[in-house]
Amino acid sequence: MFCIECGSKDKQMVGEICIDCFLKDFQMIEIPKNINVEICSHCNSRLEEGKWSESYLPEDEIIYRALERNIKISDLVENEEINLEIDQIKGTIANCFVEVVGDVYGVSLDETHDCEVRIKKTVCPPCSKMQSGYYETVIQFRADNREIKSEEYAKADKIVARTLDKQAKVDKLAYCPQVAKLKEGYDYYIGSFKTGRKVAENLKDEFGGVIKESPRLISEDKSTGKGLYRIWISVRIPEFENNDIIEFEDRIIQVSDIDKNRVVGIDIKTNKKHNIPLKNMDNIKLIKKSTDIETTTIISMSPKIIQILDPADYSAVDLEMKDDFKDYNIGDEVKIIKIDNYIYLIK
Numbered sequence: 001m002f003c004i005e006c007g008s009k010d011k012q013m014v015g016e017i018c019i020d021c022f023l024k025d026f027q028m029i030e031i032p033k034n035i036n037v038e039i040c041s042h043c044n045s046r047l048e049e050g051k052w053s054e055s056y057l058p059e060d061e062i063i064y065r066a067l068e069r070n071i072k073i074s075d076l077v078e079n080e081e082i083n084l085e086i087d088q089i090k091g092t093i094a095n096c097f098v099e100v101v102g103d104v105y106g107v108s109l110d111e112t113h114d115c116e117v118r119i120k121k122t123v124c125p126p127c128s129k130m131q132s133g134y135y136e137t138v139i140q141f142r143a144d145n146r147e148i149k150s151e152e153y154a155k156a157d158k159i160v161a162r163t164l165d166k167q168a169k170v171d172k173l174a175y176c177p178q179v180a181k182l183k184e185g186y187d188y189y190i191g192s193f194k195t196g197r198k199v200a201e202n203l204k205d206e207f208g209g210v211i212k213e214s215p216r217l218i219s220e221d222k223s224t225g226k227g228l229y230r231i232w233i234s235v236r237i238p239e240f241e242n243n244d245i246i247e248f249e250d251r252i253i254q255v256s257d258i259d260k261n262r263v264v265g266i267d268i269k270t271n272k273k274h275n276i277p278l279k280n281m282d283n284i285k286l287i288k289k290s291t292d293i294e295t296t297t298i299i300s301m302s303p304k305i306i307q308i309l310d311p312a313d314y315s316a317v318d319l320e321m322k323d324d325f326k327d328y329n330i331g332d333e334v335k336i337i338k339i340d341n342y343i344y345l346i347k
Ligand SMILES: [Zn+2]
Pocket: 003, 004, 005, 006, 007, 008, 017, 018, 019, 020, 021, 022
């Protein structure tokens, strides 16, 4: 056998040519002279092979990864070692150096390449949506039959901020471009449906209440027939608050706790504890605010009667003795609430 290129004999052959002629034009790796990397100047995500990836990386690491991703190594190379170096970074351009050592057909080779990595700052699609004020959901924070108090707004603001913080790890549209402060309540504009629903749930978890979603068609893409929807989610928190007196199914109950799904309270006639599922919120009637509760003094006691002073006119009023008040003494202060001209002792 002789090499068809150089004619030499007695050499290791690769097909019809000798190893020397083969290696003359052989390259262990291919790498483009110029590599472009797009980075979102807002959130630092990188565009890699057409996809935005979100994890934060320092600039050096971004350059190394871009080099790695663009190296194509020949199948003939064995025992390869690749060394990447950044020579210098000038502005957005990094001059890099790639060195490869490896074996090809038993011959050790060493090869170097120069490469320029250019970092282009752009804005990723979610960030450009955020900058343009795009939103998919409006959370309408409202109270039933009353105005929302400033401390409730403060608490709601915190819950919204906390939810957005947490969701930011999984949802790039977890942002609130606008809060509309209306007389009837706040409207929180939220980037995505997913995070909007989380915000609504978390508000309900804190305040109790009822959630209702109303999707609205905003526009329609004529070519695809696909609609752009937004969802308005109303979170209606109860009219009553802790210590208020409510009426539900003929029971008069003093509220002791409101959680995400139920109202807990004490029946003021029997002093027994009751739970009312919040899905019945529309059938719960607020009858007295906690500010209507009065304090008065016990003036006499018998096994069946407890006599108190009516704070309105200082007349003595006999009330039926209840087990919970047996340990009280004359002169002790008690709380009362007047409902329909009847006075109830409450704890
Ligand atoms: Zn040859």
